[in-house]
Structures are given as C-alpha cells and as structure tokens.
Amino acid sequence: MKNKSIEIVKFNGEIEEFKVEKLKTSLRRSKASESEIDEIVEHIMPTLYDGMPSKEIYKKAFSQLKKHNRTSASKYSLKRAILDLGPTGYPFEQLVSALLKHHGYRTQVGIIMQGECVTHEVDVLAEKDGNTYTVECKFHSDPRAVSNVKVPLYINSRFLDIQNSWNSDPAKTSHLKQGWLVTNTRFSKDAIDYSQCVGLQLLSWDYPENNGIKQNVDKFALYPITTLTTLTKHEKHLLIEKNIILTKELYESSFLLDKIGVSSVRKNRVLSEIKKLCNL
Incomplete structure (x- = not known):
C-alpha cells in the first residue's frame, strides 16, 4: 500500500493521486491533534482503492474524527455544512450578513432597490463609514459549481443601475460605493479577472486567498x-x-x-x- 500510488476521483470529476499529507493538512485545519490525525489516517489507509471518490474519503475521515473530537469534526465539515443550508439561498444570505456585521458593517437582508431603469432585489445591503455596498449572494448546493464570468457581468450591470439612481438622489445620506458578489463555492479565473477590472468585490469559499468564507467563519466562530x-x-x-x-x-x-x-x-x-x- 505504501509503495503503490492510488488514484482518487475529486468532487469535480478530476483524477488525482492520493496524497496522505493532503488528508493530514485538511484534518489539521480542523484543529485535530497530531495523535488523532495519525489514528484517523491509519484507519483510512487500508480502505483506499483506485477510483475511490474523494467524497468517500471525506465521509470516512469525518466519521472517525467525530469519534475522537466532535468540535474538530464540526470544523472539518464546514464546507458541507454550508452546502446543507439550502435548498434556498436565504440562510446563506443571513450568514453573509452576520459575517459583514463582524467586520463593522450595518446590514439589511432582502432589500428592494430602485435602479435608474428597473427595480432590483438586493440580497444584502451593507453600510460602513458613510459608504453603502450592495451584496449579491450566489448559493450553490453542488460543491462542484463554479461561478463563471457571466455572473459578475450581470451583477455589475445591476449594481451600476442602482448606483446611478442612488448617488443622484439628494435624499441619500451615504454614497453607494461598490458592489459585492459572494458565493459558497468558487469563481472561474475569468470571473475574478473581470471583477478586479471593474472593481467588483468577490468573496468565495477560498477567495481572496487566506481571507475567504472559511477563514472568516473560523475567525469569528460564525x-x-x-x-x-x-x-x-x-x-x-x-x-x-x-x-x-x-x-x-x-x-x-x-x-x-x-x-x-x-x-x-x-x-x-x-x-x-x-x-x-x-x-x-
């Protein structure tokens, strides 16, 4: 087993060689102890086979972790737990709102806003330091889902319509500064490149690097x-x-x-x- 490489099938269907260190790293992120990690790995290694889905490895690791350390098991299952908030996106919007509040924003969820051309329903409206931000949440129940460039293109056009109306209204006491787009999965490279170009703020499971949803949830215990x-x-x-x-x-x-x-x-x-x- 140690000398023979095992190929596993990832969530997105790609084939890759199983790396024991990658499994250990994911378990360390849950704050499991090294002794707990060693025991879990020792239990899982003999069960591996060519073509094994990574989802099955995750389930085995989670099951073993739960026996050793329930708190670590909860942290280990965070990505799956957010997927399980569905089927609607409303609970995810509440999570995003709570995250923004911990960053000092005042938030409202599910707001109808008048644009220059049409009305829009905005998932989260956030305000801080005299600036307002529209936040759109794209929730996916499928971990393989990727938001491509069409999503920020659409979101940015909606933001601009709202911004034109908001900032020309003398009754508004804050400046509508920026649009945000948040997803619980991932963005394509084109989506990131376009958003950086037009100034749309992105947040996903692991983007920006070291400051994605996972890191924020862990930081604020949300x-x-x-x-x-x-x-x-x-x-x-x-x-x-x-x-x-x-x-x-x-x-x-x-x-x-x-x-x-x-x-x-x-x-x-x-x-x-x-x-x-x-x-x-």
Whole structure:
C-alpha cells in the first residue's frame, strides 16, 4: 500500500493521486491533534482503492474524527455544512450578513432597490463609514459549481443601475460605493479577472486567498447550525425554518430545542458542543 500510488476521483470529476499529507493538512485545519490525525489516517489507509471518490474519503475521515473530537469534526465539515443550508439561498444570505456585521458593517437582508431603469432585489445591503455596498449572494448546493464570468457581468450591470439612481438622489445620506458578489463555492479565473477590472468585490469559499468564507467563519466562530454533530438533519431544518442559522443564535435561543422535541439530555449535549465550537 505504501509503495503503490492510488488514484482518487475529486468532487469535480478530476483524477488525482492520493496524497496522505493532503488528508493530514485538511484534518489539521480542523484543529485535530497530531495523535488523532495519525489514528484517523491509519484507519483510512487500508480502505483506499483506485477510483475511490474523494467524497468517500471525506465521509470516512469525518466519521472517525467525530469519534475522537466532535468540535474538530464540526470544523472539518464546514464546507458541507454550508452546502446543507439550502435548498434556498436565504440562510446563506443571513450568514453573509452576520459575517459583514463582524467586520463593522450595518446590514439589511432582502432589500428592494430602485435602479435608474428597473427595480432590483438586493440580497444584502451593507453600510460602513458613510459608504453603502450592495451584496449579491450566489448559493450553490453542488460543491462542484463554479461561478463563471457571466455572473459578475450581470451583477455589475445591476449594481451600476442602482448606483446611478442612488448617488443622484439628494435624499441619500451615504454614497453607494461598490458592489459585492459572494458565493459558497468558487469563481472561474475569468470571473475574478473581470471583477478586479471593474472593481467588483468577490468573496468565495477560498477567495481572496487566506481571507475567504472559511477563514472568516473560523475567525469569528460564525458556524452554521448544520455543522453540529449532536442534531439530526431534520432537527437542523426545523431550526432553519425558525430562522436560526448560526450556532450562536441557537445558544441564545436554546428554548427552541425544547419546541422541536429535543430531550433535556440531548439539549445539554448540543449546548456543550456549541460552547466548545465557539469558545463561549
């Protein structure tokens, strides 16, 4: 096994050689200890086979990590947890709004705005230091989805229509400065190049480098409730229907766990997991 290379199938269908160090790096990002990582890798290595989907490796790693360290398992599953916020994009818009608030912006979600030509529904309107920003959120349930150049082209044209109307209105007390485009997956190179050229701010799972959604969620502990390992998928959806998106929101409104039928014993486990995950 050590001498024979194994080829695996990535989420996007590409074939690549399995690298044990890549698996270890992804586990380290979850803050798992080196001893935990070694045990997980030792468990997974004998199960590898040519053509194995990377998704299957992820599931095995997550399952083992959950046995060793639930907090690390929650962090390890963050990308999947954001995908699980769907099928609508509204919970993702709430997450983006919370992220902007932690950067000092005042935000509103789901705003109808008048453009010079037509009206537009803006996902998030953000204001800071006398400047206003329109933020469009493109949520995908498919991890392979890539936003190509057509998306920022469309978003920028909408922004310009709103900007022309806003900045010519003497009743407005702030300047509409810039448009933002946020996605939970990735942007194509053309999308990034075009956005940089016209001044559209982009944010994705891993863009800008070292300052993408993942890094921001970890930095501010803005973990969605879908990361929790102590709740069932059905319970998570019930809470999302009650507009509880973040684990911190659930901690502050823990009575909702009683309302959806979570026992007192399990409720304590859920709250304990949130405390450890968010350092409360």
